[in-house]
Structure formats: C-alpha cells, structure tokens
Amino acid sequence: MIRRWFALIPLAGALAGCGVSGPATADDISRLPDPRLDPPSAQAGEQVAVFAGGCFWGVEAxxxxxxxxxxxWSGYAGGSADTATYERVSDGDTGHAESVKVAYDPRQVSYGQLLKVFFSAAHDPTELNRQGPDVGSQYRSVVFYATPQQERVAKAYIAQLTAAHAFDAPIVTQxxxxxxxxxxEAYHQNFAAQHPHNAYIVYNDAPKVAHLKQWLPALYRSATQVVEVQLH
Incomplete structure (x- = not known):
C-alpha cells in the first residue's frame, strides 16, 4: 500500500508521472480538438460529472x-459502500477507482469541455491500471456517466480522439x-491546495494544473474553492 503523503519520491520516477505521456508531444496535447458532440445539458441547474484518472489529489486539483x-470532491466509485475507504481501496481489489465528483454550472462550462480537461490536463488516458508512479486498478481511467447524454458525449469524444490519432497509444478509458x-476521508479533500510543498504534489500534480493554465486558458481560473466534505 502506497502512503503517498509520507512517500519521498525519487525525482526521476516522480517526473515520469508528471505529464500526459500519451500524445507524441505536449504541443499535441494542447491541441486536442473540442468535442464535436457537446449538446446543451438536458437538465436544468447544477450538474454532476465523475471522473477517475489516477490519484484523486491531482484530478481534483x-x-x-x-x-x-x-x-x-475526492472519493471512490465503482465498488460498494462497505469498502469505500482509503485503506481498503488501496488494496486494489474492491472494484473502486479513486475518483473525483465535479459539480458544475452548465451555463459556464459544458460536459464536453470537462471531458477535454480530463483527457488533456488531468491524466494520461492511455495508461492501463496506473498513472505515473501509482499502479493498480484503483488508478484506472474511467468516465462514470450519470445520464444517457453523458454516455453518448463521452463515447463520441473517445471515438473522435481515436480517429484523430490524438494519442500514440490506444485510449483505455472505461x-x-x-x-x-x-x-x-476529510484529509484527502483539497489535498493539493493544502499541501503544495508535498513531494508527490510538486512532482505529479502541480504540473497538471500548470498544463491546464497553459493549454486551456479560457477554462482556467486561478482561485480554488475550499471543498466541503459533505455531499448534497
């Protein structure tokens, strides 16, 4: 079991997980196309999306x-309630993936735009059951769709990226x-913002936020929110 908050990660190994290694170059990632299928939300009000792409600290950040x-929010999806703890999920046999629940305003950002963020800055969709230094099925790449429309948009975008040969390796995202x-657990929420000098955050997660700012400036904002653990 990896205790990330105590781990002293060798520089070379840590840097291996900093970027998104699937496309040939970082410049290719910055030019990922917008989703062709990205209709307005069929539901009114705040929407929810859930993504898994390795350690939830970086994806949440x-x-x-x-x-x-x-x-x-950082959390767990894909398994049952009785195993939804960090201790159990870290064993890699619960069916869970470390995931992030995103509550968003569809008037300001579309589901398709969130997918573009997920596939470009948040993780490498070509790594199977791992992300950078973290290995195991709990670190797999997943789009958990909450509505049939989200399913259609996600599958269409993966097909679009595949047809465009956006990545050197096949996309393995479920x-x-x-x-x-x-x-x-509470100590995982907003972890990157609260521990910016943690070695894991410095080498693996801070570059993801920097890539978001560099590659998708129209979607980037500098201020982060203090996340409440209680879901509603």
Missing amino acids: VFDHVRGVRQA VVPLQDFYAA
Whole structure:
C-alpha cells in the first residue's frame, strides 16, 4: 500500500508521472480538438460529472481550477459502500477507482469541455491500471456517466480522439454508469491546495494544473474553492 503523503519520491520516477505521456508531444496535447458532440445539458441547474484518472489529489486539483466548477470532491466509485475507504481501496481489489465528483454550472462550462480537461490536463488516458508512479486498478481511467447524454458525449469524444490519432497509444478509458460516489476521508479533500510543498504534489500534480493554465486558458481560473466534505 502506497502512503503517498509520507512517500519521498525519487525525482526521476516522480517526473515520469508528471505529464500526459500519451500524445507524441505536449504541443499535441494542447491541441486536442473540442468535442464535436457537446449538446446543451438536458437538465436544468447544477450538474454532476465523475471522473477517475489516477490519484484523486491531482484530478481534483485540476477541476478545482476549471471555470464553472462549483465544487469538487475526492472519493471512490465503482465498488460498494462497505469498502469505500482509503485503506481498503488501496488494496486494489474492491472494484473502486479513486475518483473525483465535479459539480458544475452548465451555463459556464459544458460536459464536453470537462471531458477535454480530463483527457488533456488531468491524466494520461492511455495508461492501463496506473498513472505515473501509482499502479493498480484503483488508478484506472474511467468516465462514470450519470445520464444517457453523458454516455453518448463521452463515447463520441473517445471515438473522435481515436480517429484523430490524438494519442500514440490506444485510449483505455472505461465509460461506465455511475452507481454511487463515496466521499474520501476529510484529509484527502483539497489535498493539493493544502499541501503544495508535498513531494508527490510538486512532482505529479502541480504540473497538471500548470498544463491546464497553459493549454486551456479560457477554462482556467486561478482561485480554488475550499471543498466541503459533505455531499448534497
């Protein structure tokens, strides 16, 4: 079991997980196309999206900096309630993936734009059951769709990226229905913002936020929100 908050990560190994290594160059990532299928939300009011792409610290940090995102929580999806704890999920046999729940305003950011953030800055969608230095099925790449429309948009975008040869390796991201999301323990929430000098954050997660600002400046915002653990 990896205790990330205590780990002293060798520089070379840590840097291996900093970027998104699927496309040939970082410049290719910055030019990922907008989703062709990205209709207005069929539902009114605040919407929810759930993504899994490795350690939830970094994925949450990225979405905390996306314009239109009202709140983001680190947590677990894909397994049952009785195993939705960090100790159990870290064993890699619960079915859960470390995930991030994103509450967003569809008037400011679309689901398709969130997918573009997810596939460009938040993680590498070509790594199977791992992200950078973290290995195991709990670090797999998943889009957990909450509505049939989210399913259609996610599958269409993956097909679009595949047809465009946006990545050197095949996209391994799963697209599966969201059953439940379980908030992670309080010390995981907003971890990157609260521990900016943690070695894991410096080498693996801070570059993701920097890439968001560099590659998708129209979607980037500098201020992060202090996340409440209680979901509603």
